[in-house]
């Protein structure tokens with residue numbers, strides 16, 4: 075029996091209710107595999123502020139550092155919009171990413187056949203989409219110094235160093251090597267110095283991966299191409315801010331931001347799994363939102379932190395099966411479809427998981 079210690083950080087807004095659905099799936103995995111998930115819950119973001127703590131409490135960080143994986147819901151609530159910027163809930167998220175050294179953020183974007191007609195894009199444009207966005211997560215504008223906010227003047231710094239670009243580029247090339255061997259690196263090298271370095275370093279790293287075809291695209295063009303002809307992309311490599319924006323855009327290729335999972339990985343065993351969407355405070359506690367991104371983040375956890383690739387495949391399959399069976403939360407419902415809530419979707423996927431046993 076293998077035990078994995080998972081730090082569970084539900085966070086704010088819809089965080090707790092979506093994480094609960096992922097936990098249902100972890101329980102289903104325990105039934106079929108010789109594995110135990112030891113779940114330890116802790117506060118982060120607004121939930122921590124609420125209890126008079128910092129956005130990333132020391133105890134939470136300690137737990138996360140000791141865990142085999144961190145499972146996070148979402149952070150942020152309107153309530154904290156006017157708090158000093160360094161105590162905003164989002165700081166908790168940025169701090170934990172930095173403290174755990176999670177520089178590689180993987181966001182898989184897949185089209186599901188049953189959802190093709192619920193998308194705002196034409197079915198033939200998105201049918202067969204399978205993109206991996208590799209977003210650098212601990213550099214760029216999010217962390218660059220200096221950073222100043224005056225009354226009439228403000229400054230952020232888009233800073234990258236060669237080693238920072240090298241390590242994320244290696245990740246992207248390795249991933250591309252195991253997929254269709256194509257890598258599109260996104261930058262704004264026609265304008266930004268940080269992008270000129272980015273492109274140069276990615277080209278240098280490419281020499282070690284002769285089997286992977288590399289091409290470069292300016293970020294404005296990439297934003298347009300993602301909608302015009304997304305099938306041209308397989309692995310997309312981006313710096314932090316570009317990846318934040320393009321991954322939200324790419325999520326619409328799946329039909330909804332509620333379908334976009336993510337894995338944030340570092341050099342060692344530290345890793346965090348969270349949906350790519352935010353805390354949607356206006357939907358909090360309504361049993362309304364789509365938990366699939368959070369559930370598919372469990373699949374990523376099983377794959378990257380728990381050495382259970384078969385269980386991970388089965389979770390992905392269970393999501394596809396639940397969709398095929400017609401289960402729809404409001405965000406992915408085609409016209410006339412019956413709509414279910416967060417918890418019912420969690421149950422549907424967990425049950426579908428147990429049924430996938432024979433086929434995978």
Ligand code: IPM
Pocket residue numbers: 149150164167318350351352
């Ligand atoms: C994401 C989110 C976060 C980010 C926010 C909540 C700080 O948008 O994970 O994409 O910008 O990285």
Ligand code: MG
Pocket residue numbers: 318319322350
């Ligand atoms: Mg984002």
